[in-house]
Amino acid sequence: MDAVTAPSAPASASSTPPAPSLEVSGVAYAYPDGHQALFGVDLTVAAGERVALLGPNGAGKTTLVLHLNGILGGGVGTVTVAGLPVEKRNLAEIRRRVGIVFQDPDDQLFMPTVREDVAFGPAAAGLRGAGLEERVREALDLVGMADFADRPPHHLSFGQRRRVAVATVLAMRPEILVLDEPSSNLDPASRRELADILRSLDVTVLMVTHDLPYALELCPRSVILSEGVIAADGRTRDLLCDEALMGAHRLELPFGFDPRSVPVA
Numbered sequence: 043m044d045a046v047t048a049p050s051a052p053a054s055a056s057s058t059p060p061a062p063s064l065e066v067s068g069v070a071y072a073y074p075d076g077h078q079a080l081f082g083v084d085l086t087v088a089a090g091e092r093v094a095l096l097g098p099n100g101a102g103k104t105t106l107v108l109h110l111n112g113i114l115g116g117g118v119g120t121v122t123v124a125g126l127p128v129e130k131r132n133l134a135e136i137r138r139r140v141g142i143v144f145q146d147p148d149d150q151l152f153m154p155t156v157r158e159d160v161a162f163g164p165a166a167a168g169l170r171g172a173g174l175e176e177r178v179r180e181a182l183d184l185v186g187m188a189d190f191a192d193r194p195p196h197h198l199s200f201g202q203r204r205r206v207a208v209a210t211v212l213a214m215r216p217e218i219l220v221l222d223e224p225s226s227n228l229d230p231a232s233r234r235e236l237a238d239i240l241r242s243l244d245v246t247v248l249m250v251t252h253d254l255p256y257a258l259e260l261c262p263r264s265v266i267l268s269e270g271v272i273a274a275d276g277r278t279r280d281l282l283c284d285e286a287l288m289g290a291h292r293l294e295l296p297f298g299f300d301p302r303s304v305p306v307a
């Protein structure tokens with residue numbers, strides 16, 4: 043799992059607290075039209091943690107995620123990734139450290155072959171030759187797509203394209219893997235296979251999702267963002283079992299789903 047080993051030790055590997063992978067401090071943001079989407083968000087994620095970012099439509103989840111690699115910024119507050127502030131002068135390194143997998147893999151795949159798509163980021167960062175080939179193979183191996191390297195991405199199924207999209211990000215050896223609705227449009231087998239892949243990675247994960255069972259399965263910790271503020275931060279199972287909290291933030295479990303019946307991530 044060297045491919046995505048974070049610079050700091052994962053939480054389970056050390057008795058001393060690991061250095062934070064992500065520190066968001068007092069982030070507030072209004073869009074140019076004046077709409078205030080974030081009102082002062084504080085969030086610390088330790089290296090190696092898997093955290094679900096939950097919340098109703100319009101809560102500010104995407105707005106927050108876009109602050110993590112500097113796509114949005116310029117409001118109040120600070121974001122640091124493994125100690126490096128998200129600022130204009132650091133953006134190239136920040137975008138290597140924060141890999142965002144968008145909901146639609148077709149937003150991320152645009153080259154004639156899977157291999158070229160996965161090579162694109164590391165090549166743009168200057169990697170060449172055997173080093174580049176090795177990086178691509180490593181990333182495709184991590185998502186179980188090595189046999190598809192020479193296929194055009196548009197000939198793959200949706201689930202396969204999502205895995206390749208994950209590989210394009212892993213090829214950069216990110217500090218944090220941010221996933222936007224990773225389980226959407228996946229059939230149950232693909233959903234489970236992606237969960238197995240995510241569990242196997244030695245990387246900090248922040249997962250935006252409306253799929254609460256998936257959050258429970260994969261993320262020991264969840265954060266609820268609601269109306270631009272963090273409304274709750276705790277053990278995923280505890281939050282999902284808190285009916286008043288869930289109701290207050292328009293979060294609903296699937297009919298008949300009992301969070302107590304799922305083994306803790």
Ligand SMILES: Nc1ncnc2c1ncn2[C@@H]1O[C@H](COP(=O)(O)OP(=O)(O)OP(=O)(O)O)[C@@H](O)[C@H]1O
Nearest residue numbers: 073075077079097098099100101102103104105106
């Ligand atoms: N470009 C924009 N200009 C103005 N307001 C915006 C813009 N993008 C988003 N917003 C507003 O900011 C708020 C937060 O939106 P955001 O997309 O971050 O929510 P979200 O939690 O990701 O929602 P969803 O679960 O629906 O994806 C919403 O009220 C939205 O209408």
